[in-house]
Amino acid sequence: MKAAVMYQRDGMPQYVDFPEPVAQKNELLISMKAAAIKQLDRSRASGKHYSIQNDPEQATIIGGDGVGVLENGTRVYAVGATGMIAEKAVIEKDRMVPLPAGIDDVTAAALPNAVFGSAMGLRFRAGMKKGETVLINGATGFTGKIAVQIAKYYGAKRIIVTGRNKQTLQSLLALGADEIITLEQDDEAFVAQIKAIHSRTPVDIILDYLWGHTAELILSAFKGQGMFTHKTRFVSIGSMAGDLIQLSAENLRSVDLQLTGSGLGSWTKPEVQELLKKILPEMFKLAAAGKLKVETVSVDLKDIASLWDLDIPGGQRLVVTI
Structure with a gap:
């Protein structure tokens, strides 16, 4: 053959x-x-x-x-x-x-593969509920674009997306994104924009496809000031921007942060069975129907x-x- x-x-x-x-x-x-x-x-x-x-x-x-x-x-x-x-x-x-x-x-x-990289993180690692706000870091790739649509389908109230390709970022608005953040701006402006968004509409879930420096910036933007904070579940899925980050211990102590990963070795057998028996068939039907x-x-x-x-x-x- x-x-x-x-x-x-x-x-x-x-x-x-x-x-x-x-x-x-x-x-x-x-x-x-x-x-x-x-x-x-x-x-x-x-x-x-x-x-x-x-x-x-x-x-x-x-x-x-x-x-x-x-x-x-x-x-x-x-x-x-x-x-x-x-x-x-x-x-x-x-x-x-x-x-x-x-x-x-x-x-x-x-x-x-895009369903693996979005639905599994939303459903099983973040435990997404309807009405929550989702930030997708690195949403201009294929999996990120599918993640926007699945988050919307699962009932996200608001979806914020980051990326470098300006044209693709704009196209995400038609797929269900509510606000876009360019990664082309300087670090200070990027962090300020994340902080402003989080203060207006607290982010419940972060799906991260980049890791590296952008993840460091997002995590620093969520660092608390010693008062009660909103719980945010950060799910690492990809590492296109680098495999290692520097994470301040203050980040973990000053904010109600759940940091986890979604990938081949992190899923349980029951979760994989649900993926194959329920989640994928549902997504295939949505695609077949043009949704x-x-x-x-x-x-x-x-x-x-x-x-x-x-x-x-x-x-x-x-x-x-x-």
Whole structure:
């Protein structure tokens, strides 16, 4: 079969012939139709992601999830037991979601990772309730744009977003954002704007896709003055601006702050089951009905080497069709 194979970390995936995988007990063989290329895939392929840092370097099919057709004709989204950017893949029986008729393969392949990176944080780490105010730091990427829509769907009263791309920031207003904050301004102005917003409408939840310096600034803006403070739940999801921050102990003592993360190793088995059984099916139906906007750029599997590092602007998701 043809597949996108990474032979060495920090290299380029190659479009080559590769042995077809064989399903074992509790697994199924799937004919792949589409798979998204995400930051997670690039990070794992380079060996930099924490989930595979101790794995041996070997020829590996890239892609952790995607859309395909089972041998009985059922079209599903699934998480792979083998690499998914290939003509065939193996999946676990309990890690797939049947797709509604109204959603196309490319959209269905693009959406799930963004749901993982937003709904899980809102539902399980922040415990979001209707009527709360949500700040999304780094909302101009694909996952951030989906997060705006999901926060609105879950009943957010007010949504504040940050980002660098001015055009994309403006487009978030049409998706449900109420106020935008540019990251292009100087630190003092950025902190002052955060403080002003928080004083007018206390922020209940922060979804952070950047970490690094912007997270430091936001946390400093929330530092209290020794009086009773509003409880804010800060959920770290990504680290596009850097993996480390400096956090003052005063930040933790002076404000009612809940600091947590949402990622592969932080979810419980019941939470993952709810994701697969309830949350993802609900989001697929919303997308099929046109109530969730998903922007994609699709490419053919045979062109994987030349398109691996393709810069996709404006918060779109790159999807490989097979």
